[in-house]
Amino acid sequence: MSDNLQVLLLDDEPIVGRRLKPALAKIGCDVDVFEDPEQALAKMAQKEYDVVVTDIRMDQIDGMQVLEFVRDRWPRSKVIMITGYAMMSLAREAMEKGAFDFIAKPFKPDDLRRVIAKAAHALGSDIDFEAVEMEKVNG
Amino acid sequence: MPLIIVSSDNFKQGDEIGQKVAGVLGYRYVGRELLTWVASENQVSEEDLARALDDPPGLLARRARRQRMLGYIEAACLNVLLDDNVVCHGLAAHLYVRAVSHALKVRIINEPEQRAEELSQAEGISLDKARKQVLRQTKDERRWSEEAYSLDQTDASLYDLVISLGTLELDKAVEIISDTVSYRKFQPMTYSRKLMQDKALAAGVRLKLMEQFPDIRVEANDGTVVAYIQSLKKDQRKKQEMVRQIAGELPGVRHVEVHIIRDLVGQAAQSSR
């Protein structure tokens, strides 16, 4: 296993995965992208990810169920919720169920990178987010 | 990490509870002391600011002035609340910090009868008179909040927690609040922090424009600012340009949009919905 942060990204919007996979790879994450919650759950049943990023509003299984599954199966994993349907009640519910963070759509790639860096820090494996920032400025 | 916003029908009790909670949790306490800073920052008198918060609604002419005072207070208070671990009381924050999940909003209430008894002892008036005075105070409180923020601050559904000092002692209330705020529910997150930043930015923009545009309403979302102003058609362009320029100079503002409201009545109807 590499030292890279293992990230699972679940969103039924394909574009989200397409853009965020390279964005997160830049800060040293190995990203597995899923659009189907069932497949994501099946994968997670076997593999422990450091960070799970999941949409809340999805057709068959909603993000809250994913959150509960991960908290149950891999208590160490950090779960970040992203949703277009952000509301105070939903945010509080997610936090109460053990989400690491909650981000409202639309968000910028850096918003998520920052949160993932925070999660990595909480996991004890700091990633050099600033380096990416610097690279962007210089590049 | 969260915020605690205390509102009370008795200022002294609210202040005491706020300070005690802040002490227990090691949070910063923000109360009326902030007004000193607000006054010097905006070149207004501290009394005027306090009166805007305390006096019952009166003449229409004073209303615009009061809204301006409240605007100063709101901008300053929201800036303080951008930090974590703050207890806030006495600055009407429960009326403008809404939908923010990491702000625990607490209402402290007293039994009306008990309030009347205390009042009659303190002021040396008859119990009946004191009762009427308590009723009027409650009514004033409601009217004040409805006029200033279109909300009824005596409405329990505005709060996460309502504690009756008629049932629970003050120290017990402090304990309950400290316990409750430790729930994960009230942990700040990217989403709720962003909401606070948007609110603070909007209040900051409004602060700069309030004098020229007393009726201005500002919304902000991630650096994009939308200002609603009233204008006659002929001044429209000039005013829009003015708002854009003033707002655009503020840090954190990336894009400004100015909407002109002509149908004042319709707008009033909409905003009260």
Added chain:
Amino acid sequence: MVEGSIQGNGQPPPEAGPQAEEEIEVQGRLGLARGAEQARRALLNRPRFSLRLQIFLGNALAFLIAIAIAIALVASFHRMESKIRFLEIVNDYVMEVEQARRFEKNFFLYGTNLSDAQDNVFKAENILSRNAEELAAIMGAGWREEMLPNLHRYEQLLEKLGQQPQSDQALSKQERRRVQSQVRGQGQQMVSAALGLLSKEKTALAEVLTRSRLLLFYSVGLLLLCMALNAYLLGSRMLSSINRFGQYAHRIASGDFTPLTPSKRYRDEFTELALAINSMIEELEDREAVLVQSHKMRAVGTLTAGVAHELNNPMNNITLTAHMLQEDYADLDDQERLEMIGDVVGEASRAKKIISNLLDFARESGSQLEPLDLPELLRETIALASNQIKLSGIKIDFQASGNLPRVHGDSQQLRQVFLNLILNAIDASSKGGQIQVLVLPADEPNYLAVKVIDSGSGIPAHILPSIFDPFFTTKGKGKGTGLGLSVSQGIVAKHGGRIRVSSQEKQGATFTVVLPVTTIPAELGAKK
């Protein structure tokens, strides 16, 4: 099973089946003759036959009959009078003749003078000639031949007899005897003829009396009959009109705002009432249109929250793509850049579509009747509410039978009805609940049914009968106006359909909208 029943238009529910499930019904008919002006012209364009005229005619008829009776009676009295007069004349005549005969007898018995008898005969003749007219009136012109010859012959015989025996021409004794017997015979014949006439005329008089009594009896009967008939016709006319207007009121109350059209061939006082009601209907319809629109805007307000959230997804895709394009621009090849720009363009048009659906619905539009594909309409409506459905975490299941006929209606208004039912179902459902929407042929022929079934907590029995009442709401203050179902009911009734509800507590509610399939050819509907 919870039951409730409201009947519209007094028709029994078509599906009072063995399951004995009573349902709330609202019905009404979409009249073909729309347009108040058209109805007004039709109402006025009839010959006038007012109630006042009918009353007048009835009275006039009774009056005429009474006059006729009076005339008949007078005539009959007149006839009796002349009969009596005739009887008197004949009586007098008989008396004179009898007197003459008495003198004749005296002459024979005592040889008294015969001139007295001749006097009487003369008097009798006088009576006849004096009353010639009356006699002629009764006996006809031939009365003279019948009576006078006898009298004259008698007179001659008397004269012959009266000649002095001493005169030259004195009759022989034998001759006298013969003349004597002739006189006697003649006299008897005359008396008996007169008496015969008398008794015949007496019988005739009795007959006339009887007949005039009958006439009186029958004509009074006729008069009474005529008056009764008049009263009956007048009463039934008024009662039927009042009943008709009662039905109109019922129909209007159920939301059918079709103007009243003529139901009789003539116009009367009720026509004015009908005109007044038609103008009231127009007013009501205007107000209803305002109500429908304002209710629609409330639905739009509800949907806006869902749309705002739904927009966040394409917005997010655009934001992420734009930022990554900016960040990695130099490292990307043209293919990748084009792909990303394509994503932005696609997501922007997706965002536009999300909004335009709602804007289309919100747009104020005139009422337009057209043949509608009901499953398609429902698909659109569900799409409109889809954000709300997602927001509430509810699943919606839509099924439509294949090859359904079209219904004739206003797509905007019907969409509003279905949207209202779906939004209500969303409100009633808890998270994870399911809503079923079905389009299928109704149990009765030529009707389609749309069922919106939720799995919420159901509607308590005691409020079921009032859920269609205006301002009835179970939602909290500021959440519902209580007009949704009432407005929907009005719209459906206008389309000639019904809304029914059946609910079992704890097992959700089923709202069924039944609409008639189109019977109007498409081109006719399109022309409107």
